[in-house]
Amino acid sequence: MSKRDLILSTALELFNQKGTAEISTNHIAEACSISPGNLYYHFRNKAAIIQALFEQLYAAWDIELSLPSDHTPQLSDLTSIVATNYHIIWRYRFAYRELVALLRQDSALHASFLSTRQRGFSGFQQLVEQFIAAGIMWPIEANTLDQLMQICWLISEFWLNNLEIQQQSIEPNTINTGVSLMLRVLQPYII
Amino acid sequence: MSKRDLILSTALELFNQKGTAEISTNHIAEACSISPGNLYYHFRNKAAIIQALFEQLYAAWDIELSLPSDHTPQLSDLTSIVATNYHIIWRYRFAYRELVALLRQDSALHASFLSTRQRGFSGFQQLVEQFIAAGIMWPIEANTLDQLMQICWLISEFWLNNLEIQQQSIEPNTINTGVSLMLRVLQPYII
DNA sequence: GTCTATATAATGATAGAC
């Protein structure tokens, strides 16, 4: 592993444990067993480390959430995508715990997050439209469909935060409850 | 206004602007035009200020969300309660922006938040049960009902965060979109 | 209650040797 990757994986672990505000560049360097000066050779500053971790998050979405394009979509695709998404968010949970605060502090980060998020939402839209075309779901009026997808998206982005607020452990069991909620939203429209 | 209240309202404004991590006790004292020492006479530390602001938040919920008990519930009660709740959350928006991080750092705060939140959720449960009893909503199987209420609760807690992530301004128009989402969830079960 | 002054520690970040 390159030193850069060591710094990033160490920072990710510490941020997930204690939050970005509590972890200083000195903490990260010490946990990597390198000097603070060395850390600053690899990263301009602390914000650059956070930005690089967000880039890893975007890459994880691109890699792990892509569906084979020659594939007739099934409802089970939705549940597996959502479950995979929860695992990615959990891996970068510091980001979602502090999301609004982090984005407000760094407008470049906000821009990159928004454009990545928009791509994801478009993919989700296409999937649901494929469900309708395949006769898995009833045709739905455009406004209603948009609302349903917004609700599903909200659940997918905040379900883990919701579990943490309730001090519930994050495990397959509790994660699947989040998947069930999304299906509950769509259920009246499923054939 | 007492000095204690001045400190709290000033801290609230600064926390809402910049986040709790960026605002020090010195910043708060300076904005109040008092000395740091004086601030520490009124509050043990910064965490105590945050705790006191959460107490104000709890009080706002108790005062502004209580319904007259001799009143037959209507669906419009739900929308007005939800809209009022959004206004309260917006007033204490720093708390919801950083909620998971703040609760993880302070177990006493976490406990008080959870018990207040539980009371709120119970009140919401009762309201929906009254809707069913009054023939406004169909009888719903217990598990389904619980899921629907969890979804509504998730929307109510995270809608403003969702708006901020999307860089949408918080105004009656966008707030009402959140109310509509909740009604969209319940719509298939409304008579 | 309020202030000044200060202790102590940590922060982000850089310069320059190797």
Place this chain on the structure above:
DNA sequence: GTCTATCATTATATAGAC
């Protein structure tokens, strides 16, 4: 690339005078 040394700044918090 990596280190040591160090900078200026800031943070929380307290002591003691008024």
